[in-house]
Amino acid sequence: MDGLVQITEHLASLGVDLTTEAGGPKRATSLLSRRVPLAAPEAQLATLDAVPLAAGDFEAAIAGAGFEGGLLPAKLEFFQINIGKLCNMTCRHCHVDSGPDRLTENMDRATVDACLRALDATDAHTVDITGGAPELNPHFRYLVDACVERGKHVIDRCNLTVLLVPRFRDLPEYLADRGVEVVCSLPHYRQRNTDAQRGDGTYEKSIRALHRLNEVGYGQGDPRRRLTLMSNPAGAFLAANQAELEGEWRRGLQAEHGITFDRLICLNNMPIARYLEWLVEKGQLAAYMERLTNAFNPAAVAGVMCRNTLSISWDGRLYDCDFNQMLDLEVELPGGARPSVHDLDATALQQRRIVTARHCFGCTAGQGSSCGGATA
Amino acid sequence: METYYDPADLPKFGQIAEGNPDLARKFFAWYNAVFAEGALTAREKSLIALAVSHAVQCPYCIDAYSKDALEKGSDLEQMTEAMHVAAAIRGGASLVHGVQMLNHVHKTGM
Numbered sequence: 001m002d003g004l005v006q007i008t009e010h011l012a013s014l015g016v017d018l019t020t021e022a023g024g025p026k027r028a029t030s031l032l033s034r035r036v037p038l039a040a041p042e043a044q045l046a047t048l049d050a051v052p053l054a055a056g057d058f059e060a061a062i063a064g065a066g067f068e069g070g071l072l073p074a075k076l077e078f079f080q081i082n083i084g085k086l087c088n089m090t091c092r093h094c095h096v097d098s099g100p101d102r103l104t105e106n107m108d109r110a111t112v113d114a115c116l117r118a119l120d121a122t123d124a125h126t127v128d129i130t131g132g133a134p135e136l137n138p139h140f141r142y143l144v145d146a147c148v149e150r151g152k153h154v155i156d157r158c159n160l161t162v163l164l165v166p167r168f169r170d171l172p173e174y175l176a177d178r179g180v181e182v183v184c185s186l187p188h189y190r191q192r193n194t195d196a197q198r199g200d201g202t203y204e205k206s207i208r209a210l211h212r213l214n215e216v217g218y219g220q221g222d223p224r225r226r227l228t229l230m231s232n233p234a235g236a237f238l239a240a241n242q243a244e245l246e247g248e249w250r251r252g253l254q255a256e257h258g259i260t261f262d263r264l265i266c267l268n269n270m271p272i273a274r275y276l277e278w279l280v281e282k283g284q285l286a287a288y289m290e291r292l293t294n295a296f297n298p299a300a301v302a303g304v305m306c307r308n309t310l311s312i313s314w315d316g317r318l319y320d321c322d323f324n325q326m327l328d329l330e331v332e333l334p335g336g337a338r339p340s341v342h343d344l345d346a347t348a349l350q351q352r353r354i355v356t357a358r359h360c361f362g363c364t365a366g367q368g369s370s371c372g373g374a375t376a
Numbered sequence: 377m378e379t380y381y382d383p384a385d386l387p388k389f390g391q392i393a394e395g396n397p398d399l400a401r402k403f404f405a406w407y408n409a410v411f412a413e414g415a416l417t418a419r420e421k422s423l424i425a426l427a428v429s430h431a432v433q434c435p436y437c438i439d440a441y442s443k444d445a446l447e448k449g450s451d452l453e454q455m456t457e458a459m460h461v462a463a464a465i466r467g468g469a470s471l472v473h474g475v476q477m478l479n480h481v482h483k484t485g486m
Contacts, residue, residue: 188449190451240419241418
């Protein structure tokens with residue numbers, strides 16, 4: 001419970017109560033806080049498995065695309081650390097089920113240090129820090145500094161509104177000084193879909209945060225100040241083609257707000273956690289799963305992120321991706337061992353088979369989808 | 377209930393090949409080429425298709441291109457403006473015939 005005490009003290013110092021609208025827009029509440037059955041990963045997996053689908057076997061689908069033995073790891077490039085589930089927002093589609101109520105599941109200093117030791121044992125070139133709102137973790141800057149010192153490319157997956165928390169006013173400058181890439185969530189360059197997915201007021205706050213990032217040099221073509229916008233569909237449909245949309249987003253954000261950015265990536269929503277609940281409530285689950293399986297793109301398989309990424313949870317467990325992490329599907333070595341970040345063996349990990357289930361169709365539909373955008 | 381329009385018929389569109397596979401193949405090839413990214417973006421073409429769907433009042437097309445417009449990154453406001461373009465042309469097309477009416481009235485009236 002030391003961690004909890006620390007988080008509570010940390011929150012008290014932020015200058016705003018994260019549970020309020022002032023702390024961050026709220027579109028939903030966490031499944032966990034409502035104690036609904038779908039909060040449990042097993043219930044989510046069972047819900048997906050119960051959908052009648054003509055071609056709902058992921059392993060069979062990838063076998064048809066030339067991956068008969070299942071998915072095997074490629075070279076490890078991305079070390080993705082989910083530093084905690086605490087967030088100042090509660091977006092409707094959140095696959096993490098994050099929110100201001102997730103106080104206990106946040107990485108402590110000892111686990112951060114274990115991550116750094118594990119990182120040193122791999123050749124990963126990029127550390128991708130996600131959450132929750134990763135900036136809310138008291139050890140966020142310690143982790144960033146340690147990764148930058150090691151010469152790693154660092155990504156901060158930022159919800160933008162957290163940059164308006166009073167205590168974090170210096171964050172854009174802090175990130176810019178260290179060459180951290182900021183990958184921020186913005187479902188649409190216009191207001192309607194942004195607020196519909198992330199909560200009223202999100203758009204306006206996001207625009208203010210983007211201005212601050214532009215002011216410190218982000219989004220102007222400098223590779224050490226890279227500003228990436230990340231769009232998820234605000235509904236039960238697939239992500240748009242990022243290459244086709246980028247120009248329009250550029251013109252729209254420039255004309256309406258004078259904002260510039262470096263690149264746009266588009267991701268499909270994963271049918272788990274709060275997005276899964278939304279699909280069920282809207283009666284759209286079967287249609288969405290059909291959409292994903294019908295849009296299965298064989299060319300998107302080779303580039304799925306689980307092949308070049310290792311995902312680490314707040315408590316130091318290892319996963320093939322952040323989605324498997326939320327579904328409690330840990331990495332599994334031949335023989336059944338499930339190592340943690342404390343006993344990570346990079347060579348042994350390369351021998352594993354990636355754990356898959358029906359949610360994986362989210363990454364192979366359409367243009368393909370990953371934390372880096374399209375894969376096909 | 378039997379109806380003239382059934383949503384389940386839309387995914388069966390390809391079955392029109394049954395009576396003449398060659399023409400169907402040509403049609404679908406041409407159709408796909410029409411919607412490819414070109415001098416207009418795929419998103420712009422999708423909004424045009426959505427507007428025309430309303431003008432020709434094709435329920436299949438409205439379903440298909442509402443979904444397509446969303447997947448191409450359009451939002452409700454943009455889709456609504458496209459729909460109003462179709463409605464304005466339809467309304468205007470009626471009204472502009474009023475000149476013919478006026479001509480008739482002026483020619484035959486006092």
